[in-house]
Amino acid sequence: MYRYDEFDHAFVRERVEQYRDQVDRRVSGEITEDQFKPLRLMNGVYLQLHAYMLRVAVPYGTLSSTQMRRLAHIARVYDRGYGHFTTRQNIQYNWPKLVDTPKILEELAEVEMHAIQTSGNCIRNVTADHFAGVAADEVADPRPYAEILRQWSSVHPEFSFLPRKFKIAVTGAERDRAAIQTHDIGLHLKKNDAGELGFAVYIGGGQGRTPMVAKLIREFLPESELLSYTTAILRVYNLFGRRDNKYKARIKILVHETGTEELTAQIEAEWEKLRAGELALPDADIAAITSYFAIPDLPERSEGWALLAAEKKRDAQFAAWVQQNVTAHKNPDYGVVTISLKPIGGIPGDASDVQMDLIADIAEAYSQDEIRVTHEQNLVLPHVALADLKAVYDQLAGAELATANNNLITDIIACPGLDYCALANARSIPVAQEISNRFGSAERQLEIGELKIKISGCINACGHHHVGHIGILGVEKKGAELYQITLGGSADNETSIGEIVGRGFEPEKITDAIETVVDTYLGLRTSPEETFIQAYRRVGAQPFKTALYGEPAKAA
């Protein structure tokens, strides 16, 4: 894991003091809410429906046990005993007092954390594959590059007042687990024919009211050019991104309106002027940052193979959990554990202070002190010996953290919706809870297989409904909530935007509608191996529309 050096510590301390002064000026009335807003946003402080909300950065989703304990402490002391892990691999608190926020940031700084640029029209927290460093299908760990980007983008003087927010994601594996094609910049770490590391560069992906899949603008960018090329993209965006309409201000609209080829030419021209400058990354610096992310020395634990087999035989529930929530590690004596924050009927992504403390303890004892936050609102223990899986499972199970539903129908992404969010038009959490309860049976979930449901309470799509295999969008019509269904979205290597199937459903009918969609899939799949998304791509939307709305009327 990256460790702050003196420079980082001093920087974050200075930033906390700067923010404290900004809060003081707001509280004393010296600056207006309008002037304060961009300042607080750049420190992750939102004004929500009921209260202020604080969004804390978890850069590329990597946490230590010490950091997780501090998050639990903040939930306990400054909030109502819980925090909410988000699709940006962050955590947010829903009930802090504005006057407490400088103190919270000070406490975070003590454990090398901050809330810098978790909001606002600037470069946001950089996200990455949550299995980075341990995934068996990885070319290289993307986190060193995410860390370099985190540093470079922190309080960047030229890019702190962009037309809109700007999100960067990095992956280093064959299989994209970071949804890079739904980001403003998506970087896919790869090796060229000469064996050198570099990136495929995508730009202009995003969701919201105009969802778009990112465009590949460069097949291979040498790693040394990461900052010069990113600067060129940001500079072109800052100068030419639309500012007349906030809904058309993201870079995806610029790509769309300018044309990929023309915009790429502008970016490349700007890059030519920049690349000889000070932003070239020296090999020694890349190596130094990379050394922080070296896989820890994992002792040989080959006894785990036999132990695990025996335990699985003894305990079917444990076996199901291993099957669903444990993924292959680079080291065959180890596994990567996904901790589900989606208990049946629970609130997706929420964790209590007690749960956070427990996970910190387990990570310290069994996972080299390391935890990850996933963009699917779960947590990960990246280095658990197979021999220790049962002990980890038992502890997690005692705290409602061992639901064996990773990638299954109840592993739902949901935004906070109308229960918390000032932007939302409809609730998301109760919909997620009801679907989770309806499909809660373990047997039924396994029968259905991999299926991603994603729910947003408004068009801004924080719940990623556009890229859900089944997406649900809450809208408001004549004062009542209505839920639209989209089908066929996906956020993997073959990213696609889901299609709206028809008119929306009332809150009390949406779960039935989802069940209809699922039953239709079960009826038409060629075999249990054909997943929902594969089946959908084969047959298209029509069978689902027919099941939901009846036979289409004959053309006149």
Place this chain on the structure above:
Amino acid sequence: MTEVKVWTEQGFVANDPWQIVEFQDELPEGDVIVPLEAFVALSDEQRHGVGLEPGRNTRRIGVLISPDDEPETIADMLGQIALVAIDFPKFSDGRGFSHAAMLREQLGYGGEIRAVGDVLIDQIPLMRRVGFDSFSVKSATTLKRLEEGRPGGISLHYQPTAKDAQAGQGYSWRRRSA
């Protein structure tokens, strides 16, 4: 009328000579800043003659760059321009930051770059880093802070910019301001 003062790292400027004029048919006395479009429309004589010959009581002409402008338009003329003012009609419009950075880094402009418009205390440290060196300020809070000698900002930076700074500890991209 709102008080407007010009501030630089050396403090407030007494009797700042510059005035921004909107219309250029008949330029008033003194040093004037004209919009980029108007500047381009001036005759060579107007642009070159003024203020260059010692002893002649003529004025200097500066250029005002708006967010929509492209400073490359005046790339060939920058050698004769004593001051470029960059307008921030709204503090939230960050295009002026890129304009200043490009004037310094790519177009090699060495004269004064001044921020005008909605210039607030929290933006000034960022503006200084991308190459601004004077600030036309009307916000009461900003004036008060500057008068108190508290321009704000952080001394440690994670990226090189137009403004010279010492290398920061650790990695090539870090910088430290004096």
